[in-house]
Amino acid sequence: MKVGARAFKRVVIPLAAGGLMLTAVSTVLTSSAQAAEAEMKVDVTITDQGYSVKGHTTPGALTAVVVRNQGSMTHGISSPLFKAGVVKKEGAGVEIRGEKGKGFRAYHLEPGQTMTLYFQKEAHADPGTGISETMQVPFWCDIHQHMKGEFLIVETRGEVGGG
Numbered sequence: 001m002k003v004g005a006r007a008f009k010r011v012v013i014p015l016a017a018g019g020l021m022l023t024a025v026s027t028v029l030t031s032s033a034q035a036a037e038a039e040m041k042v043d044v045t046i047t048d049q050g051y052s053v054k055g056h057t058t059p060g061a062l063t064a065v066v067v068r069n070q071g072s073m074t075h076g077i078s079s080p081l082f083k084a085g086v087v088k089k090e091g092a093g094v095e096i097r098g099e100k101g102k103g104f105r106a107y108h109l110e111p112g113q114t115m116t117l118y119f120q121k122e123a124h125a126d127p128g129t130g131i132s133e134t135m136q137v138p139f140w141c142d143i144h145q146h147m148k149g150e151f152l153i154v155e156t157r158g159e160v161g162g163g
């Protein structure tokens, strides 16, 4: 698990830094005034084979996770992050909760549909060093539990200065 996660990190950061997604971002944002408030964006594309993730976010940034189902069946997305709170959901997609509304939470999306989940995650500093570290946000399909993905919340503030 750990090895795979590290390999993923190396792939994702250069992609996100390239600015390649900027045109796609503006296309999506113009469709909603509220969406324009999002500071960061993560794209999650679902096929019947699994997830493909582009982008990352930073601690404290209001983040739009744009989820597209390009598969042929209903897929879901569930994450510990959702328990902490999705600020808002736009577009298609159905929120699924556990019994009595607690614990488990997922979002189901029909084929061809898109939804946007907004969240904000505060920095989590290491109590020993005071340094905020990059966090991995794991997620999975609650319908097909072999489908897994993750994206990163990258702490960048520690890299500023020193010049």
Ligand SMILES: [Cu+2]
Pocket: 074, 075, 076, 141, 142, 143, 144, 147
């Ligand atoms: Cu699925």
